[in-house]
Amino acid sequence: MDMPEKKSSMWRVVAASASGTLIEWYDFFIFGSMASILSAKFFPHTNPSAAFLSILATFGAGFVVRPFGGIIFGRLGDMIGRKYTFMVTLLLMGISTCLIGFVPEYETIGYLAPLLVLLLRLLQGLALGGEYGGAATYVAEHSKKGTRGFWTSWIQTSASIGMLISLVVIFITRNSMSPESFDSWGWRIPFLASVFMIYISYVIRRRMSESPAFAKAKSEGATSKNPLKESFGNRYNLKFVLLALFGPVIAQGVVWYTGHFYAMNFMENTMVVDSGQVITIMVVALLLGSPFYTLFGWLSDKIGRKLVLMAGMLLAIICFRPIYRSMYETVDLAKKTELTSKAISTSELYETASARDSIYTTEKFYDDGTVLKEVRTVHLGQAGTPTVGDDTKNVSITKAINVSSSAKWKLIFLVFIQIVFGTLTYSPLAAFLVELFPVRIRYTSFSVPYNVGIGIMGGLLPAVSVFLVTNAKRMGDPAFYLQGLWYPIVLAGISLLITMVYITKKMTALHTD
Amino acid sequence: MNTVRKIFGVIWMLFAIACAYFLITFGVPKLVSGTQEGVVFGIIILFILMPLTVAGLAVFGYYSVTGEYDENKMADK
Numbered sequence: 109m110d111m112p113e114k115k116s117s118m119w120r121v122v123a124a125s126a127s128g129t130l131i132e133w134y135d136f137f138i139f140g141s142m143a144s145i146l147s148a149k150f151f152p153h154t155n156p157s158a159a160f161l162s163i164l165a166t167f168g169a170g171f172v173v174r175p176f177g178g179i180i181f182g183r184l185g186d187m188i189g190r191k192y193t194f195m196v197t198l199l200l201m202g203i204s205t206c207l208i209g210f211v212p213e214y215e216t217i218g219y220l221a222p223l224l225v226l227l228l229r230l231l232q233g234l235a236l237g238g239e240y241g242g243a244a245t246y247v248a249e250h251s252k253k254g255t256r257g258f259w260t261s262w263i264q265t266s267a268s269i270g271m272l273i274s275l276v277v278i279f280i281t282r283n284s285m286s287p288e289s290f291d292s293w294g295w296r297i298p299f300l301a302s303v304f305m306i307y308i309s310y311v312i313r314r315r316m317s318e319s320p321a322f323a324k325a326k327s328e329g330a331t332s333k334n335p336l337k338e339s340f341g342n343r344y345n346l347k348f349v350l351l352a353l354f355g356p357v358i359a360q361g362v363v364w365y366t367g368h369f370y371a372m373n374f375m376e377n378t379m380v381v382d383s384g385q386v387i388t389i390m391v392v393a394l395l396l397g398s399p400f401y402t403l404f405g406w407l408s409d410k411i412g413r414k415l416v417l418m419a420g421m422l423l424a425i426i427c428f429r430p431i432y433r434s435m436y437e438t439v440d441l442a443k444k445t446e447l448t449s450k451a452i453s454t455s456e457l458y459e460t461a462s463a464r465d466s467i468y469t470t471e472k473f474y475d476d477g478t479v480l481k482e483v484r485t486v487h488l489g490q491a492g493t494p495t496v497g498d499d500t501k502n503v504s505i506t507k508a509i510n511v512s513s514s515a516k517w518k519l520i521f522l523v524f525i526q527i528v529f530g531t532l533t534y535s536p537l538a539a540f541l542v543e544l545f546p547v548r549i550r551y552t553s554f555s556v557p558y559n560v561g562i563g564i565m566g567g568l569l570p571a572v573s574v575f576l577v578t579n580a581k582r583m584g585d586p587a588f589y590l591q592g593l594w595y596p597i598v599l600a601g602i603s604l605l606i607t608m609v610y611i612t613k614k615m616t617a618l619h620t621d
Numbered sequence: 622m623n624t625v626r627k628i629f630g631v632i633w634m635l636f637a638i639a640c641a642y643f644l645i646t647f648g649v650p651k652l653v654s655g656t657q658e659g660v661v662f663g664i665i666i667l668f669i670l671m672p673l674t675v676a677g678l679a680v681f682g683y684y685s686v687t688g689e690y691d692e693n694k695m696a697d698k
Binding site (some may be wrong): 172343346347350351353354560564568571575605606609610612614 | 622625626629662665669670673677678680681684685689690692
C-alpha cells in the first residue's frame, strides 16, 4: 500500500531511525578502531600478534552473533512492532559500550578482563543484529513506492558517519592529552561518551509512532504468530532469504568492509603509515564518500536496484588490486632515494617507578617527502646502563611512516574510491531487501541474511585477509600485500554472478507495502 | 534464463562440496594447532562459516535445480 508521504514527516522518521543507527554503528566501530589499544590492554602482551588476532576474533565474535540478534529482535519486531524493538536494541548497545569503558585492564584482574570484554562485545553484536533491520524496515514502511531507495539510503549513510565520528572522537581524545595519559585512561573516553549519544537518540525515538504498514497489519490481525517458522520453514520465503544472502548481501559485506576497515588496517599494519595520518585519511575519504549513499539510493529508484548493486560489485572486483598496489607504492622505500645527510638519530633514557627504557629514535628522510621514524626501545632492569647498539633480549621496535602531502591526498583518493564502491553496493540494499519480503515477516527475513552476509562474511574479512597477507609474506611472495584481497574479490564475484542471473525486475517489486 | 539458473544450480551444489572440502582442510589444522589464534580461527571456520556456507549454498543450488527461481514461480506463495 502506498502511504501518504509528507516530506517533513519523512525527515523526522529518517532522523529518528538514522540517528539511533548512527550511534549504534559508532559504538560498534569504536571497538574496531581501537583494536590495537584494546589488544594491549586486555590480552597478554607476550605475543603481540596473538593478542591482535585475538582482538580481531573478538571483533569477529561481535559479528558472528549478529545473526542471532537478527533472529531475536527480528522476531520481536514482527510480533510486537518495530518501534519498541529498536528502542531495546539502542539501549542494549549503549549500555554494553559504556561498560567496556569501565572494565579494568588485564594487568589488574587477569583473564577476567578479556572475558568481560568478550561478553560485552557479544551483547553489542546482538543489539546491532536487531538494529538495522528495524531501522530500514521502519523508514521503508513510511515511504511511498518510487522513493524508498532515497529515504532508506540515509540509514546506510549512518554506518559510514558512525565510523567517521568514532575516528574523530578518538582523534580529538588522543590529541587533547599526552600519549601516556591516553594510553593509561584516555582510551576509555570514547566508550563512555556513547552514553550521552544514546540518551539523545532514545529521546528522539521515544516520540515516534509505529510503522503505518505494521500498525495496519496489526489492526487487521495479519501479523505473524511465528515469523521464524514462516521465514525459514516456508520454502517460498526461504528461497528469497538465500537469494538475498548469496546475492547482494555478501557482496555488500565484503566490498564495504574492504573499503572501510581493511583499508584502515592495511595502511596501519601493512604499510605502517603513522596512525594519526591514517585517521586523517579515513575521515576525509569518509566525508567525501558518504554523500554518494543518497545519490545512489535515489538512482536506484530511477534505474532499478539491480544495476546499481552490480556496478558496485563489478568495479570492486576489477579495481581492488590496482588500488591497493598503488596504495602500497606510496610507502615502498626501495623505490625512493634516502637523503642520508638529513637522517636524525637521538637517544634518551626513559624512567618510571617500575621501568627503565633506553629509547633510540631514528628518522630517515626521502626525496619525495616521506619520513620513516624508527623507535628502538631497549627495556632495562633497575640496574644497567644504556649502550648504543646494545642487542639485549628485551628490545621492541616500532616503525611509522609519515607520507608526504601529495601521497596523503593520493591515499585519500584511493580510499574514497573504495568507499564509493561500498555506497553502490549498500545504498539500494535496504529497499531491495524490504521489497523482497511481506510485512508480516519482513523484520525477521530482512535481518537474518543481512547479518549473516554482512556480519559474518564481512566481519571476518579483516581476520581472513590479514591471515592471507601474513601467510604470503612468510612464503616470500613479493606481492604479499595484495593476497588479502582474494577473499573479497572471490566472494563479490560469486555474488555478482548470482545477482546477474537470478534477480529480476519482478522480484524487486514483490512487496511494495 | 530459467535453464541457465538450473545449470547454475548444479554448479552451486558442487561448489558447496568444494567449500566443505576447502574449509575442512583449512580449518582442522587450525583447530589442532594448539595456538590461541589457531583454535579461535578453527572454531569460527568449522562451526560457523562452514555450516552456513555449505548448507546455504547446497539448498540454494537445490532450489535452482528444482526451478524455484523460475519466472513463473515468483508470485507463488
